[in-house]
Amino acid sequence: MRSLRLAVLLLFASIGLTSLAQTPCDWFDHNGDGFIGANTWLYVLSQYGTAGEMDVDDSGLVDLHDLLAFIPFFQSSCPVAWRDTTEGHVLGLALVEHAQHPAALQGLSGELPAGAITYRLYALLADPEDRVLALFGDDETPLLFETEAAFYGFGVGVGETTAVSDYEPAFDSFFPANAFSTWFSTGMEPGDFNGVVGHVSGDSGWAAAQGNAIAMDDAIGGAWFDSSSLPALNNGAVLLGQFTLTEASPFTGTVNLLAATEGGAAIEQVEGMGFASDELTVFGCMEEGALNFAPEATWQLAGSCQFPGDFDGDGELTVADFMALLAAFGCTDCLVADVDGDGVVSVGDVLLFLTWI
Ligand SMILES: [Ca+2]
Ligand SMILES: [Ca+2]
Ligand SMILES: [Ca+2]
Ligand SMILES: [Ca+2]
Structure with missing residues (x-):
């Protein structure tokens, strides 16, 4: 019995603990200057989808799991320990109706038809210091957005967007539909040039999707992520994306998030959160007696009364x-x-x- 237990322990030591024995700086400060900086982003992204060195989980490929291991340590000084994990900081999702389009709008990537509708999706967070680090999906934890209409302006063509950082407000005055293209974010508001939301994908071809689904569900996986890491307080909700449907129709999805919690000292990973357009959230002041009491509101953010x-x-x-x-x-x-x-x-x-x- 004892020898069996010893054998099991040795097995764990040789397999499971190999990567943990290495610190985040062993993995991510690849040039040894004591800082995990922007050059590591380039290093990781250049290896993404290949059998590169940054294969933290030893799966044979640099993939989503390795990216999610790295992201919390961006802009860390060495030495630094692996993060603890928390629960309950990510409270859920809120899908909000942002705009209705009773008349057609001219757009760079084609006309937005009359009857189109724009939604925004938010993560609801428990602590003002919580931050969304990444929105991700792969074959084990698919990210999927579906509608019976089409997503307007999503893609990599002229005037199309996949991340909020692709949105160019200067076009709005000539092409008003430009303000309503479909994109993802990790907390950055459109037109805010202080941040950068980047993205990486495996081999799903998701960015070419022009139809009624946006999916990140391939074996390598992909993510949108905050590559600026500016400290920012939230008011209880963080923007995850804007989605314009070419006509009113059901809209549902599944989202996976990586968040920084405890002021950046811990992380929280939440998978398989769902939303639906027949369960919309209305942000507003829910306190009777406030100047701006909104009886229709279903969720109150900090400072909204x-x-x-x-x-x-x-x-x-x-x-x-x-x-x-x-x-x-x-x-x-x-x-x-x-x-x-x-x-x-x-x-x-x-x-x-x-x-x-
Ligand atoms: Ca370094
Ligand atoms: Ca891997
Ligand atoms: Ca007065
Ligand atoms: Ca005051």
Whole structure:
């Protein structure tokens, strides 16, 4: 019995622990300068789908599993330990109706027909410091978006997009449909040039998909990822993509996410989360008594309720709010600053506010 147990232990030591014995820096600081930097991105991506060195899980190929192992350590200084994992930080998904298109719109990649509809998909997160690092899929954990219509503007042709970083706002004034092309994101808002959302794919040919499905379900796998790693706080929701259907029709999908949690000290991987267009989320203020109470809202994000005098939405009246009230002096269309509710921001509001702080 003892010898059997010993044999099992030795087997584990020789197979399972080989890669764990190596630190993240052994794997990812490939040039030995003590920092896991942008050059490692190039190194990993240049080997993607090949039998390269960065095969962390020893599967024979540099694939999605190896990419997901690397991403949390981007911009880390050595030495650094493998991350702990958490649960419960990624609360779920929210599909939101973003725009309806009653009239056709001119587009670079073809006309957006009347009756089209644009949705946005969000990850709901528990902690303002949580960050979405990647959205991914392979044959074990497929990423799949399906509709009976077609996804407008998705692809690699002229005027088409696959990631939010492909979107070029300068075209919007000539081609208004450009603002509604279909793309994925990992928290970056369209037109925000501070970040970069990159993507990599295996051999599924997903980027050429022009039809009614976007799938990442091949053996190598693929991902969209944040390759800028700017620290950013979230308000409870992080943008995962925009999806324009050429006509109103059912829209469903399955998503897998890698997130950074505990202020970047841990990771959380959530697979197989679903969404559907017959279960839409409406963001808004759900507190009765707020200036902008929205009875139709189904999910409330941080800072989404407005109360008289509370400009920064932190629930308290402070000097910062007072300065904002002074800046709105004379305004006849400022609900938050018009604390006495007489329609104009005047001396009466200043005096009333001073009795509150
Ligand atoms: Ca390095
Ligand atoms: Ca591998
Ligand atoms: Ca305040
Ligand atoms: Ca007033």
